Amino acid sequence: MKQNHKKIKIYSEAFCSLVTNFQEFQTTKIMLNDFVVLIKKDSTISAFLQSKSIDKSQKVGIFKNALNDVVNNDLLDIIIVMVENDDINLLSDINKNFLSLAKAKLNVAYVEVIASFDMADDSKNNLLQELKTATKKEIDLNFSVDKSLIGGLKIKVDDMLFDSSLKTKLENAKLKLIGV
Amino acid sequence: MEIKTNQIGDLLRNQIKNIDSDIDINEVGEVLEVGDGVARTSGLGNIMSSELVEFPNGVFGMALNLEEENVGAVLFGDSSLIKEGDIAKRTGRVAEVPVGEKLLGRVVNPLGQPLDGKGPINAKETLPIERKALGVMSRSPVNEPLQTGLKAIDSMIPIGRGQRELIIGDRQTGKSAIAADTIINQKSSHDTDSPVHCIYVAIGQKASTVAKLVGELESNGAMDYTTVVVANASDPAPLQYIAPYAGCAMGEYYRDNGMHALIVYDDLSKQAVAYRQMSLVLRRPPGREAFPGDVFYLHSRLLERASKLAKDLNSGSLTALPIIETQEGDVSAYIPTNVISITDGQIYLNTSLFNGGVRPAVDVGLSVSRVGGNAQIKAMKKIAGKLRLDLAQFRELEAFAKFASDLDETTALQITRGRRMVEVLKQNQYVPMSVSNQVVIIYAAGKGYLDDIDLDRVKEFETGLLEHFQTKHSDCLDKISQEGDISDDLEKAMNTGIEEFKKTF
Numbered sequence: 269m270k271q272n273h274k275k276i277k278i279y280s281e282a283f284c285s286l287v288t289n290f291q292e293f294q295t296t297k298i299m300l301n302d303f304v305v306l307i308k309k310d311s312t313i314s315a316f317l318q319s320k321s322i323d324k325s326q327k328v329g330i331f332k333n334a335l336n337d338v339v340n341n342d343l344l345d346i347i348i349v350m351v352e353n354d355d356i357n358l359l360s361d362i363n364k365n366f367l368s369l370a371k372a373k374l375n376v377a378y379v380e381v382i383a384s385f386d387m388a389d390d391s392k393n394n395l396l397q398e399l400k401t402a403t404k405k406e407i408d409l410n411f412s413v414d415k416s417l418i419g420g421l422k423i424k425v426d427d428m429l430f431d432s433s434l435k436t437k438l439e440n441a442k443l444k445l446i447g448v
Numbered sequence: 449m450e451i452k453t454n455q456i457g458d459l460l461r462n463q464i465k466n467i468d469s470d471i472d473i474n475e476v477g478e479v480l481e482v483g484d485g486v487a488r489t490s491g492l493g494n495i496m497s498s499e500l501v502e503f504p505n506g507v508f509g510m511a512l513n514l515e516e517e518n519v520g521a522v523l524f525g526d527s528s529l530i531k532e533g534d535i536a537k538r539t540g541r542v543a544e545v546p547v548g549e550k551l552l553g554r555v556v557n558p559l560g561q562p563l564d565g566k567g568p569i570n571a572k573e574t575l576p577i578e579r580k581a582l583g584v585m586s587r588s589p590v591n592e593p594l595q596t597g598l599k600a601i602d603s604m605i606p607i608g609r610g611q612r613e614l615i616i617g618d619r620q621t622g623k624s625a626i627a628a629d630t631i632i633n634q635k636s637s638h639d640t641d642s643p644v645h646c647i648y649v650a651i652g653q654k655a656s657t658v659a660k661l662v663g664e665l666e667s668n669g670a671m672d673y674t675t676v677v678v679a680n681a682s683d684p685a686p687l688q689y690i691a692p693y694a695g696c697a698m699g700e701y702y703r704d705n706g707m708h709a710l711i712v713y714d715d716l717s718k719q720a721v722a723y724r725q726m727s728l729v730l731r732r733p734p735g736r737e738a739f740p741g742d743v744f745y746l747h748s749r750l751l752e753r754a755s756k757l758a759k760d761l762n763s764g765s766l767t768a769l770p771i772i773e774t775q776e777g778d779v780s781a782y783i784p785t786n787v788i789s790i791t792d793g794q795i796y797l798n799t800s801l802f803n804g805g806v807r808p809a810v811d812v813g814l815s816v817s818r819v820g821g822n823a824q825i826k827a828m829k830k831i832a833g834k835l836r837l838d839l840a841q842f843r844e845l846e847a848f849a850k851f852a853s854d855l856d857e858t859t860a861l862q863i864t865r866g867r868r869m870v871e872v873l874k875q876n877q878y879v880p881m882s883v884s885n886q887v888v889i890i891y892a893a894g895k896g897y898l899d900d901i902d903l904d905r906v907k908e909f910e911t912g913l914l915e916h917f918q919t920k921h922s923d924c925l926d927k928i929s930q931e932g933d934i935s936d937d938l939e940k941a942m943n944t945g946i947e948e949f950k951k952t953f
């Protein structure tokens with residue numbers, strides 16, 4: 269457990285050293301997210317990675333051949349080291365740690381906006397600008413729709429939740445009425 | 449009156465403008481894992497220790513483990529209502545309970561929510577469940593008696609207001625009965641200017657047992673000045689863990705407002721077990737008997753809150769009667785030794801005495817009150833001073849007498865008197881006795897007036913004697929309770945009264 273913690277730290281710091289600006293951060297983040305999803309959800313890839321009968325050098329060769337032209341060389345090198353050391357199963361935790369390290373390094377705020385409807389692009393841009401001004405940070409913005417909110421928005425900026433949704437207001441009113 | 453459509457529109461628009469547009473702002477985290485009554489959450493970087501955390505579906509928890517990567521919170525509700533990825537909100541406040549006189553006569557859970565179906569509790573004040581015990585300068589020595597109404601205790605192991613007296617013994621030896629009798633006996637204090645309010649904290653008990661006790665308290669008119677805090681055996685371990693602290697906060701309200709309170713923790717062994725469960729699930733390192741390292745502090749910080757306040761703080765008091773259940777009479781187990789060392793004495797209940805019909809089954813040799821002697825009234829001190837020693841000698845002689853057929857006169861007398869004294873100290877449950885009555889009967893037994901009474905008629909003699917005093921010598925009883933001492937004149941009057949009755953018996 270402690271050993272894994274150490275490895276997660278080393279790999280995430282390595283990924284973090286690759287990003288020097290917000291654009292690179294976004295690219296690396298998307299790439300790592302895709303990898304995490306592939307390893308978790310794609311049974312062929314996960315079986316291939318977990319297989320004991322396939323040689324490590326064979327695994328590395330397949331990774332190199334498949335990704336050489338699509339993935340940044342430095343990033344691929346780190347992933348290959350992970351495959352060689354059988355650490356690819358730690359990628360999900362490494363990704364989480366990388367995000368928090370990179371956000372601190374590049375002064376990025378992770379913002380999740382949940383609305384009861386699909387917002388227009390203009391509104392999204394306006395919101396992005398407002399958030400940039402308010403937080404004085406680069407914004408890693410993620411939108412999602414949750415119709416159960418009825419109206420209003422939920423905006424989560426890192427650990428702070430700004431909730432103006434009608435659902436929460438109704439719930440608060442209900443609690444007040446029953447005297448909790 | 450006619451209203452046009454555009455007017456309605458204007459009215460509605462105005463109202464909509466005035467809608468409360470407050471935004472709910474909270475620091476939040478995400479539930480990483482949940483199980484066994486504990487939720488681990490990421491985020492919540494600024495959370496305080498013991499702060500309440502709000503989870504979905506109205507479940508609350510308390511943050512206990514503040515680690516680098518996550519926060520471990522114990523849940524006060526059903527953990528199956530929370531799932532991975534749910535949001536955990538900071539509340540910014542530590543766990544607190546309603547306090548005050550509105551809680552009297554109520555049965556509540558450790559969060560102060562009513563369980564008795566008598567409607568909401570409209571208490572104006574709340575207090576945090578975890579409070580620091582008072583310092584040395586705020587306290588005064590224990591000097592005021594708290595009458596339990598039990599002859600064996602009030603005479604030999606007296607309890608003072610602000611004292612912490614442990615009740616310890618195996619299962620089914622009458623521990624809760626002593627606590628219940630003490631609560632019932634406080635009814636008489638409500639006719640005086642220093643009434644004692646009571647709090648009974650039931651931890652990890654069967655709901656039926658608690659219901660029976662509440663019924664007894666109600667039928668004896670004791671619920672009027674009592675609050676019952678219940679964390680049943682079926683409640684989550686965190687609720688059982690906080691129950692004594694919640695009850696203590698309720699008791700501190702009376703103490704801090706110059707009043708007197710008595711709190712019974714029934715029992716702390718089960719609280720320690722609940723705490724052990726929580727600690728193991730929170731992955732805290734186990735120590736002796738798998739209890740965590742801070743199990744001593746668990747009880748010491750609770751019992752230190754019982755105190756008698758100094759005069760300039762209005763002399764209020766909080767007396768604590770913690771209960772500990774032993775296994776096969778083993779007082780040297782971890783939790784019993786801890787609590788024995790924290791408290792100001794213990795009432796040890798013995799299984800063999802209980803089975804031998806001595807009830808309350810107080811083992812005089814192992815029981816002690818370290819500070820209560822200063823709080824005992826002079827009259828009781830005078831007559832019961834030698835009682836403990838005499839009883840100890842009697843037990844020793846009785847053991848020897850089993851081997852010898854002919855005994856010298858003095859030894860035979862000691863055994864005769866000892867047997868009668870043991871008989872006098874027996875008492876039925878839910879029948880507490882006033883201190884003046886106790887003084888009369890113990891005085892009579894100590895002076896040898898019962899030596900020639902048959903053992904099986906001692907109870908009858910006691911009842912008759914007390915009736916005789918109440919009808920013909922009530923002035924004696926009044927003097928004992930008012931002056932608290934036995935003057936030479938009073939002693940003569942008591943002798944006369946006893947002799948008078950004996951002639952008719």
